[in-house]
Amino acid sequence: MQLRKAFKFEIMPNGSQIRRIKQFCGCSRFMFNRALAWQNEQYEQDNSFKFSYTKIANLLPQWKKELVWLKECHSQVLQQSLKDLESAFKNFFQQRADFPKFKKKGLKESFRFPQGCKLEQQNNRLYLPKIGWVRYRNSRDIVGEIKNVTVSQKCGRFFVSIQTEFEYEIPTHKGGEIGIDMGIARFATLSSGEFFEPLNAFKTYKGKLAKLQRQLKNKVKFSQNWQKLKEKIAKLHHKIANCRKDFLHQTSSKISKNHAMIYIEDLQVSNMSKSAKGTAEAPGKNVAAKSGLNQAILDQSWFEFHRQLDYKTQWQGGFLVAVPPQNTSRTCPCCSHTAKENRQTQANFECVECGYTENADVVGALNVLVRGRAIVHA
Template identity: 35%
Template sequence: METKRAYKFRFYPTPEQEQTLANTFGCARFAYNYMLRQRTDAWFQRQEKVGYHETSAMLTALKKQPGFAWLNEVSSVPVQQSLRHLQTAFGNFFARRNKYPAFKKKDGAQSAEYTTSAFKWDGRALRIAKMDDALNIRFSRTIPKAAKVTTVTISKDCAGRFFVSLLCTDQVHAKTPVTAKVGIDLGLTHFAILSTGEKIVAPKAFRKNQEKLAKLQRRLAKKTKGSANRKKAKLKVARLHAKITDTRKDFLHKLSTRMINENQVIAIETLAVSNMQKNHKLAKSIADASWSEFVRQLEYKSLWYGRELVGIDRWYPSSKRCSDCGHTVAKMPLNVREWACPECGAIHDRDINAARNVLAAGLAVSAIGESVSPVCI
């Protein structure tokens, strides 16, 4: 199947390239914030609707003014794309998919998007508009020759690392069918409990670095605002956050890929994560687990590689139901980790029993052709 696929790599710019990118980031951020202010004022002060085409005309007029001539020193494509991103942000807001667009910060993550007219890619080297030399990219994997690169996004995170993302139109082929099927019960002590009886320990990336992060943040709070030492302390905090994020992403990608490679059918229980995070005793651990990201990865990978992902209703009594005889007990407190079925006498590990019930329900849903619940977490 043909799909859009992004390949993200780290690269190391030369001092000249870094300065050019800094200017580009600044111009794109300025255009986004300036037009966000114009659209906001137009609506709340004059009840006028301003869309993408109006902001594009404003930007053209702005570039002709002597005080804004510096906007012409960088490639026009990323600056123009920032207006499209603003339009998308407003579209998501009006569709109630996101909050009202916020202003971009100078000390936050930066990005610039280049379309086909602003870059050259020959399969080995990438050259960006307004730069003479190709980017020094560390390729961690090979981009297929048949893949057509349509968009290049240059980004810089808060830890000072530069990344390039190449969005391609690529052909993804289904994997060889297998007979294995698995049910997954998500948890906190163990990130995932499989119907096979395997328990996968949660990485707890944030918890393991919590004390060190708190120490660095206390040091940062004591530094004078605007000082060089404050910038150094802030960078240390950002680098630790980046380490936590990278550790979590690495774990989730490896686990989701393994599940896709080994199983033809994957059944998983849907969870209302936003509601669960209202429990302040568990909110931090739930956020650290990143269940939503894991399910998102399973969704697109199963679609790409010809696997079946089945979502089970969150109210399905997977923990209270005996996987041997089907008897359902009335109550099952969270502190009960092992229980005996009063009907058949089978002794169950709470989580493994739940995973087996999730698999059974998923197979029933798959066979009947109905959806117990959409995979939405």
């Protein structure tokens, strides 16, 4: 099968290359905003909203004549920015995302080359059109034919994401089957009894983050000290995200390599983490407790863990099955008796019918395993 995979590395550009990269980011952002503004103007004129990449791409030569500095940017970078706008409109019309918004300087700065890039892994360098040869931190080998290269900037550092395509033969997985129960006290509990402790990256650093944000409040906006604190806060957020990603990748890789058939709860995270404030006429109850629970749920990144398990299991030749999570921790795995009284505490399970006792998360994982088998054999 044809497999597309991305390899991300940090690059080390020199001074002139950094200026070029920032200039390309600005041109890409400007072209996205210019095309979005033009599209909005067309809608106001005739009230018909049909986005056409070809029509807007034909306006590029005219815009380059009006704004000469656009010629300094690579033409493919500008075209790919219009492609991104086309994708944004497709997602909007298919109700997968909100209406496209104008891009803001300093947020998600990036641009993409669909072709023209060269790679020398033995010399740890990469050629980017109109930028030149750039050194990168070569942490692993790149496999396959390069399809596109995305350059991004975050927290004063520069990164490159190289997407490749190659033939991949799916191996035959020799592992067994397992059920997974997701939780707060235990991040993931397996039906075998093994469990993974949560990392809680945001909880670990939220005290330091709050301190920096209080200091930022007392600074003069846009002053040098204000900008320094903004950079510190951005770097801390970046560190929290990296810690979480590293934990999720290590956990999902370990589970997918050792088990061929994985059953996991199909949790609706967006519904589970909704606010309990309510309205002025009908205010909510236990708002503070629900807010803390929502924060803990989002800190676990259950959806991202599910997504990583899905594609990594396919790479290993296994299967992932999503199971309805209703009453998984209230049903006895021995006698199948379902009752709220079976789970008297958050951690302990004791069946009121047959007296079976076990950790509640292990019981949930066992029931997920049973339900998953029923779905597969149905």
